Amino acid sequence: MLDKSEYLHPDKECLSREEIEALQLKRLKETVKHCYDNNEFYKKKFEELGITPDDIKTLADVCKLPFTTKQDLRDHYPFGLACVPLEKCTRLHSSSGTTGNPTVILHSQKDIDEWANAVARCLHMVGLRPGDVFQNSSGYGMFTGGLGFQNGAERLGMLTVPAAAGNSLRQIKFIRDFGTTAIHAVPSYLTRLKEVMDQEGVDPRRDTKLKVFAIGAEPHSEEQRKRIEDMFGVKAYNSFGMSEMCGPGVGFECKEQNGLHFWEDYYIVEIVDPVTLEPVPDGEIGELILTTINREAMPLLRYRTRDLTRVLGRTCPCGRNHVRIDRMKGRSDDMMVLKGVNIFPIQIEKILMQFKELASNYLITLTTDDDNDNMTVEVEIEDLFTDDYQRLQKLQKDVTRALKDEILLTPRVKLVPKGSLPTSDGKAVRVVDKRKVYQ
Ligand code: ADP
Ligand code: ZN
Numbered sequence: 001m002l003d004k005s006e007y008l009h010p011d012k013e014c015l016s017r018e019e020i021e022a023l024q025l026k027r028l029k030e031t032v033k034h035c036y037d038n039n040e041f042y043k044k045k046f047e048e049l050g051i052t053p054d055d056i057k058t059l060a061d062v063c064k065l066p067f068t069t070k071q072d073l074r075d076h077y078p079f080g081l082a083c084v085p086l087e088k089c090t091r092l093h094s095s096s097g098t099t100g101n102p103t104v105i106l107h108s109q110k111d112i113d114e115w116a117n118a119v120a121r122c123l124h125m126v127g128l129r130p131g132d133v134f135q136n137s138s139g140y141g142m143f144t145g146g147l148g149f150q151n152g153a154e155r156l157g158m159l160t161v162p163a164a165a166g167n168s169l170r171q172i173k174f175i176r177d178f179g180t181t182a183i184h185a186v187p188s189y190l191t192r193l194k195e196v197m198d199q200e201g202v203d204p205r206r207d208t209k210l211k212v213f214a215i216g217a218e219p220h221s222e223e224q225r226k227r228i229e230d231m232f233g234v235k236a237y238n239s240f241g242m243s244e245m246c247g248p249g250v251g252f253e254c255k256e257q258n259g260l261h262f263w264e265d266y267y268i269v270e271i272v273d274p275v276t277l278e279p280v281p282d283g284e285i286g287e288l289i290l291t292t293i294n295r296e297a298m299p300l301l302r303y304r305t306r307d308l309t310r311v312l313g314r315t316c317p318c319g320r321n322h323v324r325i326d327r328m329k330g331r332s333d334d335m336m337v338l339k340g341v342n343i344f345p346i347q348i349e350k351i352l353m354q355f356k357e358l359a360s361n362y363l364i365t366l367t368t369d370d371d372n373d374n375m376t377v378e379v380e381i382e383d384l385f386t387d388d389y390q391r392l393q394k395l396q397k398d399v400t401r402a403l404k405d406e407i408l409l410t411p412r413v414k415l416v417p418k419g420s421l422p423t424s425d426g427k428a429v430r431v432v433d434k435r436k437v438y439q
Contacts, residue, residue, distance in 0.1 A: 027265075111246070184214040187225070
């Protein structure tokens with residue numbers, strides 16, 4: 001057990017397993033009653049299942065509750081899942097809605113406060129304190145990574161720079177002028193930022209005070225994290241969030257970097273088989289299901305995140321017993337099925353990152369050629385190698401073989417000059433599917 005000053009909320013962070021579960025049961029009962037008493041959608045679902053809040057007697061009874069999905073949020077857009085009158089709400093966030101009705105999450109002032117506390121706890125956990133300068137390089141507006149980190153970093157008492165996404169030259173100027181010690185950004189953006197630093201002759205070790213990155217909002221491999229840490233000489237901590245669960249602050253790595261601690265005083269975490277929806281044992285991969293137990297305006301019961309991961313453990317050398325969850329393997333909807341083989345983009349990334357000759361940006365394109373489905377992996381190479389054709393040929397062969405060993409299919413590998421693939425300020429687009437769909 002570390003010194004109490006290592007924890008922002010020792011009374012919550014240092015609970016034993018029994019204490020965590022007792023608190024969860026108390027909060028679950030309150031949440032369930034609140035949903036049943038104050039929302040027609042939930043009441044109807046309970047009636048269909050023949051249950052009432054009194055049926056929740058133990059934590060295991062969470063399995064009796066109905067699942068909630070993104071489709072439910074869409075069908076009851078915008079405020080159908082609210083459990084308090086609109087006058088009690090002070091903020092809403094919404095997804096982009098590119099694939100249908102957007103989803104909306106309403107927050108009361110208490111929800112916003114608790115969310116800020118959760119994010120502050122995460123940032124404190126990785127060593128940030130008042131006196132640090134926190135630059136938030138994620139989009140603001142409806143995207144929860146903006147205001148979510150802003151409020152959490154301010155709550156911790158850091159000088160917080162709402163830099164927002166993009167404009168790398170300006171980011172670098174802020175980092176140097178304001179003495180930024182910590183940045184939150186999507187991992188793919190940090191590799192882009194480093195390219196611009198290189199072009200500008202800025203050495204992060206020599207010319208900046210950076211010491212901590214919070215990276216998240218998109219899947220990334222352990223290899224990608226290590227790369228980012230080596231490029232900058234900065235520790236990078238995985239940050240998991242989703243707008244339906246408020247946003248950032250749901251799960252965050254501690255200094256041990258051995259999985260994400262999900263805050264169990266805020267959420268009940270289940271991992272289930274995505275087909276049978278039955279719980280899977282610890283260590284087995286399944287779909288992450290989250291129930292909010294510390295939210296009043298729009299609690300979500302057993303929300304199906306579609307993210308695939310597993311439980312790594314329930315203790316940690318850092319002294320926190322909040323469940324440790326593995327980095328996300330991907331979303332069930334990101335999975336590519338090529339010639340009957342299931343492949344996640346992160347598997348490809350993991351292999352590419354093992355070649356130091358390759359840069360960090362890559363794009364997977366699926367096509368149908370002569371009625372055959374194929375995968376092309378384009379990956380940028382470090383400038384040093386562009387003129388050595390023999391070496392490039394060998395590299396291309398080696399990368400192809402390594403990918404085949406991982407995914408059991410032979411992709412076409414194209415090595416392309418650094419800077420030639422599209423980049424994004426937000427979440428990276430890793431897969432383009434141009435296959436013909438046969439009806
Ligand atoms: P946010 O606005 O917080 O990014 P979204 O609702 O847009 O939330 O996206 C949430 C999704 O982003 C998650 O369900 C997950 O698929 C992905 N995601 C977020 N953080 C991570 C992370 N650290 N690792 C992998 N995937 C992540
Ligand atoms: Zn820990």
